[in-house]
Amino acid sequence: MTATTTDPTAAAGGASTGLANRAAVAGIGATEFSKDSGRSELHLACEAVRAAIDDAGLEPSEVDGLVTFTADTNSEIHIARNTGMGQIRHFSRVHYGGGAACGTVAQAAMAVATGAADVVVCYRAFNERSGVRYGLGQADRALSDDADRAAYSWMTPFGLSTPAQWVAMFARRYMHEYGATSEDFGRVSVTMRRHAATNPAAWFHQRPITLAEHQASRWIAEPLHLLDCCQETDGGQALVVVSADRAKDLPHPPAYIAGAAQGSGPDQxxxxxxxxPSISGIPEMGLVGSQLYAQSGLRPDDIAAAILYDHFTPLVLPQLEELGFCGRGEAKDFVRAGNLELDGRLPCNTHGGQLGEAYLHGMNGIAEGVRLIRGASVNQPGEVPHVLVTAGTGVPTSGLILARDR
Structure with missing residues (x-):
């Protein structure tokens, strides 16, 4: 199997600059991140939504658009009724789990840019630890005759039932092709936990780990150790998207949406x-990256920080390659050189990521991207004019480039 070389800075078919910088994230809000919230998922969602609206300096009655995940259990009408919103002119949902995160902002930005809505809230809330645990995969789930379950039936009889088991297949092939090791994956985990250790909102606040501790953690699905896998979280996160012009008059510096894209690779x-032909890359992320660079007019060298979806450490490495920060097979060296650290070339997941802060299907990562643009991260690595944010990997996915200036 030979990896296909892709130029992530090449314009994707149909890419356009029409969406760039026409909308901005003006508000962010979240609940606490826990393992047992003691509240319903609707309660969590409403808390996060109200906090984001307050952060934007707006009133619930001004919201006229809502976007969430198809996986979210909190319907738009109940969010609207329980937070004091009025008429909702736009509502939509994005599929594919964590891959939907940046897609919610993309749809919100399109709604604002086209006049379909003026104030759009994106939200995600769940009791993923105390309720339905995504890490269990297909085990013990009710049988159904839908197309997704039929596709999984080709894998589950062979012991490929959980996300960790699925990713282990990719990780082993990546190691074989490029010489990456478990220690290379561990360096990603150590970096994310170091950032979480200084973030009071993170579940793993004040709990950094060493590479030796990573290596000693128990196997989940070889070559994945426990500390290669993201945590499970109860909580909620919401974001407010408005027009770029309106955002300038709101309390916080806008995080302009310079690029917003979705992508599904061939034979996904x-x-x-x-x-x-190759399972050592993430072609759907390459497609997202090419669209983001085409829309924004930026290149990898212009990106000052990144929020990379880190549900499993091995998939952080091919993301760096697909997005043009290093060549094929070079991500292990990029990480070894300390480039993901706060003083490195590409400070990554300054909040601690899903490995360290919380697993909110990537929505908390978008919020950290906004804080980096505002200069308000607890681990702020100097001025950040542009930050690239990714959503779920290994699935149809999405991404954003947030900018300080239009």
């Missing part, structure tokens, strides 16, 4: 795309 099979 959710997290089990084993039928491609």
């Amino acid at each position: 099979h959710m997290m089990t795309s084993y039928y491609r």
